[in-house]
Amino acid sequence: MNDSHRNIRHMNDSPLKPTPTRHGIVLAMQEELEALLERLPEVQTFSRGAFTFWQGYLGNQEVCAIKSGVGKVNAAMSTQALIDYFTPEVLWVVGVAGALSPDLHIGDVLLGVEALQHDIDASALGFLPGEVPYDERSTYVADARLITCAQKVGGELFGARFKTGRVLSGDRFIAGSDEVRRLRERFAGDCVEMEGAAVAQVAQKNKLPFVIIRTISDRADGQAPQDFPRFLKEAAKDVALFIERLILSC
């Protein structure tokens, strides 16, 4: 998208304005960022090192978004930077995911009530697959108050397309039915993506409430490499709509 078509002020050379922002939004991809920016009437961007922050208002709520890039390391770094510079009170993790549950279909909108990393594995040392050795916890639970509110808003917006479930995150794009079966059996995941649990882990360590919102872009099967790019844009629009309503209502 061409910035000249929208009201974006680039503040890259000015000192980073560390205004506390109530809502931090972490999204991985350009399409997801663009769908959100469509809903922000005025935006200021700030750059620091590898990070660009997009600050604006949804209604009267100040928000700051960061495009993390794909994967758990990018997600964790970006989340910590967002927290350090903008001190958000709430973290919203938004984007797309592949379905693991047979009850989820492309276009469904999933509210992640908990998340874990499916690809961390120190089982040779006696830890469970998915367990972060020596950490207090390995499954990150979304904020109860936000979940209650998001359930109401999601149901109103998306009807039968709205679901809740467990998010699995890992540094792999899943594109095979055997892998789907394995993840479902081993971790009881409903959907799979590549950032949510990493953001959640950082949120938990910073004692911040978080919620994960994912639209289903593919079924994580052999068709996923074709479905993912085809549905990404539409899926990102639904997520942006949802996050706007959530931030105004919850």
Ligand code: ADE
């Ligand atoms: N994000 C969207 N679809 C995905 C998939 N199939 N695997 C991992 N992350 C995804």
